Amino acid sequence: MRALSLIAGVVFAALLVQSAVVAAAAVPDDPLASSQWRYMARKYFRDAPVVFDERVQVIAPDYAEDSLNTPVQVSAPELEGVEQVLVFADMSPITKVLDYYPIKARPSIGFSFKVQQATPIRAAMRTADGTWHVGGTWVDAQGGGCTAPSVASANPIWETRLGETEARVWPRANGESRLKFRVVHPMDTGLAAGIPEFFITEVAIRDADGETLARVEPYEPVSENPVITLDLDVRGPLTLAGRDNNGNRFEASVAPSGS
């Protein structure tokens, strides 16, 4: 396993060098016609090859009914070899929403995020050859999602429940499973006056042997008390291990339910 990822790393590095020459001028035009697209592409992909790819599906409502909790589901059932999923929102004051590493999992993640104003929400999936495959959709909003204080910040009692985690696993066909979990956390953005940023930085999902199946790295725009849905390649008892930017750690375990 380690040898394989080392090889992949070497190949990836080689591709990066090569693509730096080829792809520097090749950022494709944005089908969503966002004024921020070129800036986003430079910031997140640098010189790596980028393609808009219909296999990368992003579904979200065209209007954010609740700007603090706008659901999004990212998936790419027909795209093989995805190593990283980066979700970002062009017009958000904090553009990076979430990173996801589906190690033994599908490139599929559902969660909710905060919408400050009308913005594209995009998923960029990096495959083993170093190419970023991008899909996305527009979400409109009345606004205020990112600059609003969390509910928890006004209610210190919640601190006693910080990191409390509920999780459930549903068996799926072919030995796969769906995991959904919720972590009690304010996910403060640092953009509300007097409330510093305070958010979960990582949740690792491990199997019974301690091997990491998937790793989620949320950023500030992910909603308070995040509910995250993942599709794992395997089935069985899991542990979830997370931490936040203040060094708090939390852990939970969960076994598949039902039949």
Add this chain to the structure above:
Amino acid sequence: MRHGLALVLGLLASAGAMGQADYYDLAPRQVAANTYVLLGAQENFSFENHGAISNTGFIVTDDGVVVIDTGPSRLYGEAMRAAIADVTDQPVVQVYITHAHPDHFLGSNAFEDVPIAALPQTTEAIREIGTDLASNLYNLVGSAMRGTTAVVPTAKADTEHRVAFGAHELELIAARGHTAGDLMVFDHSTGVLFAGDIAFHGRAPTTPNADIAAWHETLAATQQRDFKTLVPGHGPVVEGGEALAQTADYLTWLVQGFEQAAARGASAAEVMFMPLPDRWAALAVEPGEYRRSVSHLYPAIERAALEGDDTP
């Protein structure tokens, strides 16, 4: 919210020359003796419909005119008063507000010389968030909102006794479910029930403040009443209980669908994009209203399933 207010002031300055007739063309339809309804568009709020998406009504009596809901804006309220004056010389003597949703009460600026009665929960909600609701509606419908502010009802609707206006004997029914306070006005003289947003007809019900179980109870109890004609909050006036049944069926379908989706682990966005059965896809403003309801109702149902509450 503050941006919205700044925008409002800009619009006020630029739209100063336009009157209510440029925005609202209200044609009262008689639905029973002395009883009129102004039908709203079966749409969401837009710059084109100026927010006139819900039904308002009035009853002409020998003691004056009773108004049920005032519409979305000051200009709508003024247009409504003009439409009433075309029908009768009687003065408006009483306004009832069915509930604290912006399309139903923001026309009250045109009725500030008249007692405005509502349920206590409605009055409290308008006092607390009325200004925010007005500001949001400015953003959604634009200059038709100019001069509109949230008018807090001045009286408590008397739900203890029947109230007589001329020959019309009104029963004011305190209900809840669509919101925390849903007032229905039942005219025993004509058999007309103004159901407010307890009943939607041909349009998807809205759920931002709904308590679905309470709403079902209200619908079942209302179905037992001996009304003849029902004026829903949205959609065409109808004889009998069809609009109540349709609203109940939709809410049952909505919640069952959410519970089933949560029990199989669906994410909120996946639920939003599930296809609707033909019967409900045919309703006005679908699938948009369905998706809004996912935001309102799914998080709690999803959480219960996460805790395993759906296992039989």
